[in-house]
Amino acid sequence: MEGLRRLIIGVLLVTPVGVLAGSASAFFLWALDRATTLRFENGWLLFLLPLAGAGIAWVYHSYGNGAERGNNLLIDEIHQPGGGVPARITPLVLGGTLITHLFGGSAGREGTAVQMGGGLASAFATLARIPEKYRRMLLMAGVAAGFGSVFGTPLAGAIFAMEVLTLGRVQYDMLIPCMVAALVGDFTCTAWGAHHTRMLIAGPLMGDHSMLAGMDLSLLAKVAIAGVAFGLCARLFSSAGHGISAAFTRYVPRFWLRPVIGGVVVIALTYLLGTREYLGLGTVALNLGDTTTTSVFFEGGADTWSWFWKLLFTVVTLGAGFKGGEVTPLFFIGGALGNTLAGLLGMPVDLAAGLGFVAVFAGASNTPLACTLMGIELFGAQHAIFFAVACWLSYQFSGHSGIYSAQRIASRKDGA
């Protein structure tokens, strides 16, 4: 009965967190759309990127109170409650991300959604005077609701919150609260009118036999090779990100100068390549021929090196101190790499892009299970096995330093 009581209390406590995080995600998605449109309409905004970066850095430096550690702060506080997650993380990361996108930085959404969720959970816990012992649950619920609502994938959101904390392990004790929070968050976000891009992979519907019956074994081998490539790409992303960040910290002691330099590099890269397609989220584009997270599903929808350029733009943007998440750029990078690999390996472009979407992120964040479920939630079950193979191989080959440095290690990948 004690268990039942705890469960009911848990459900009651995480429901408001889900509503708050889902509402925040809905507003965030709407505002992000507006920011992107404004940027498209006013091309000159890009030139203010260095200045915008200095502004973000200054605000975080003056008022951050630890919030600049972002997702890592959340992971640490869930593992070992310390100073708590400051409520101000919510407006800070929201504002920082919108400014990053308005002026053309290359960044994503999940970090923002997750930090807003965590910040709101923390604020709710303080205002409603929730006892200390429930803090961990509320923070995890905030992460699950933020992630689940911003992508419209509640199942993946719930598993993500449990999987991201520790490399190589899923612990079940917060399963139900995370699930409830993610469902409530997604429902709330949808109820506000937010919608998510749906993608489709053409493919045979499930037959009356095993899914592997009639499966092309050579296709499975190609998927495995692609999975390894996605893992190595994730490894490159993580280490480039950590490297740039470390280099900035070491060689540019003036904190506000870092995003200024980063912004200038982004502008320079833009003019060097002669295209603006690697700026911003990458879900929509100004020109018809530009690469986006949608175009990568079609033949010719990405150039051979599109994945690399987006990777470079993103690690420079985030490493310099701009705000936002990594997931949407990783979708872009993975999808574009999949598009390229499809040509090299001779496999369907839409399948390869879909695999890259989830598998690069799986490797970079060390969450292969959440990403397998995300693939199923985004693209349906008929390719479930391919998603699993690609995500798990990517995880296996992405190394131990993912994008979240606060992640603990429960089980090493090399069996050591």
Add this chain to the structure above:
Amino acid sequence: MEGLRRLIIGVLLVTPVGVLAGSASAFFLWALDRATTLRFENGWLLFLLPLAGAGIAWVYHSYGNGAERGNNLLIDEIHQPGGGVPARITPLVLGGTLITHLFGGSAGREGTAVQMGGGLASAFATLARIPEKYRRMLLMAGVAAGFGSVFGTPLAGAIFAMEVLTLGRVQYDMLIPCMVAALVGDFTCTAWGAHHTRMLIAGPLMGDHSMLAGMDLSLLAKVAIAGVAFGLCARLFSSAGHGISAAFTRYVPRFWLRPVIGGVVVIALTYLLGTREYLGLGTVALNLGDTTTTSVFFEGGADTWSWFWKLLFTVVTLGAGFKGGEVTPLFFIGGALGNTLAGLLGMPVDLAAGLGFVAVFAGASNTPLACTLMGIELFGAQHAIFFAVACWLSYQFSGHSGIYSAQRIASRKDGA
């Protein structure tokens, strides 16, 4: 590089295990079909059930060498290698299960497939002189391949092998070997011409919005209530099974007399109820109106208490010492309970039956994640959220003593 070497060795080593386990599953499925047909054609076989039980008990007693501990032996040997898994477990469990089904005992398949897989893995390791350090991996691969191939759900098989060992935790170190073994096993089994019953749940295809958009919140609430009921049913199944087994051990010192009494009880129950529908696997039936794992998906396809009778038949059969697994009876029990709940709660019969299929097993075996994926593999992704909610709530309410008593506990469900 050490990690890569281990991975390649792992893949090479588990591939033959997958082929062996998949072939064994194919033969087992074929022989099971034959045994069931023979039983249908010769109704008098049921009267020999007590004698058959005595025979199984005698063979296991004389030649078992530990094999009678079945799945629990495997779980223990994976946790802590001891005396090893005797190769004879494979013919013993295969023969015992076929005899159980030929004479009308109510039992399933997964225990048999998993033990055959483990036994074959062990035999392979001994014959090929595989170093001791790979034994754990090979045993887990045998479990994954056995489970994945007998049900045609490789993804669920791989996760099952990692999830069943410890309650409340999935550990990732054997992810790739389990995945490879399950895929190879399923492919091999299918290549032999074995096929699995496919079930369909009618339902809206995924729209262009979030899966929860347009989702009936009241339906979600009903799914949650059903999930709790499935968990309580799983709890009843596990404790009744342990109770009957303990009572036999305590009050019937003569080991061979136990299945004789069990067989007599099954015959008595059959004549008391005046139906043979609760004998055997329950996937096919002799009479048109009988309840089966297929009929439960249709309105009127199960009586109000069908689930309870199948539960009783199964715990008596297995508790008395007959052989076979628990999964297919749990499919039957869950599906029939879902059928009943559909009427009570006012929800679609096919959905409720499908949820019961995977959720009762999720609770009884403490593998909610494998069962969520199994639901997706069997029924497609459009109901993924419902499967997750039902499986996780069932897990939450099924208590700590699942059907596998050797399972370790990593994280208690009541948060204690």
